[in-house]
Amino acid sequence: MQPYDDKTALVVVDVQNDFTDPRGSLYVHGGEEVVPLINQEIAAARSGGSLVVYTQDWHPESTPHFQKDGGIWPVHCVRGTWGAELYPDLDVAGEIVQKGTDGQDGYSGFTVRDPRSGDTQGTELEPMLREHGTERTVVVGLATDYCVKETAIDAVAKGFSTTVLLDATRPVDLEPGDGDRAVAAMRAAGAEIV
Numbered sequence: 001m002q003p004y005d006d007k008t009a010l011v012v013v014d015v016q017n018d019f020t021d022p023r024g025s026l027y028v029h030g031g032e033e034v035v036p037l038i039n040q041e042i043a044a045a046r047s048g049g050s051l052v053v054y055t056q057d058w059h060p061e062s063t064p065h066f067q068k069d070g071g072i073w074p075v076h077c078v079r080g081t082w083g084a085e086l087y088p089d090l091d092v093a094g095e096i097v098q099k100g101t102d103g104q105d106g107y108s109g110f111t112v113r114d115p116r117s118g119d120t121q122g123t124e125l126e127p128m129l130r131e132h133g134t135e136r137t138v139v140v141g142l143a144t145d146y147c148v149k150e151t152a153i154d155a156v157a158k159g160f161s162t163t164v165l166l167d168a169t170r171p172v173d174l175e176p177g178d179g180d181r182a183v184a185a186m187r188a189a190g191a192e193i194v
Helices: 031-047 125-131 144-157 178-189
Strands: 008-013 051-057 095-099 111-113 120-122 136-142 161-170
Touching (some): 008 031, 008 144, 031 051, 031 136, 031 161, 051 144, 120 125, 136 144, 144 161, 144 178, 161 178
Parallel strands (some): 008 136, 051 095, 136 161
């Protein structure tokens, strides 16, 4: 487990039914295996006085992010559905940052991107961390090669010292080796990989 204090925030990325449960529409193989590890980190973070923040994909029924609307992903994490709910075994007691709410790509917890125009805008995550005096982030969750990677790289770019707990993530591996490439990209961006 990581050292936690009031200058550290644990960012729990997208541990939602559609990604974590084998019945989910975009199940990440082994996603459910990370939940006990993440819960241990949540307990340690809380006891150390750290902020715990959860990100949550929260898509409309139709979005250019989905295959049926021209994107690359099956329909997943549609707001208000079982698939979008945080996984029931996950300890949830903290702020939740919802992303992709207006149909954007929401890979990073910090920013969303319009899939047509490419325009980006910030989420409430960075202001929340700044308000709490956060200097360091610890990132866990799903999936290593998408939302974890983009969240960690954004955290570093925004000036937060960032650690990714690899055992508490799992990759999609849409293409073989995507998870390994994501780890290399996070490390190259300046994130510590543990």
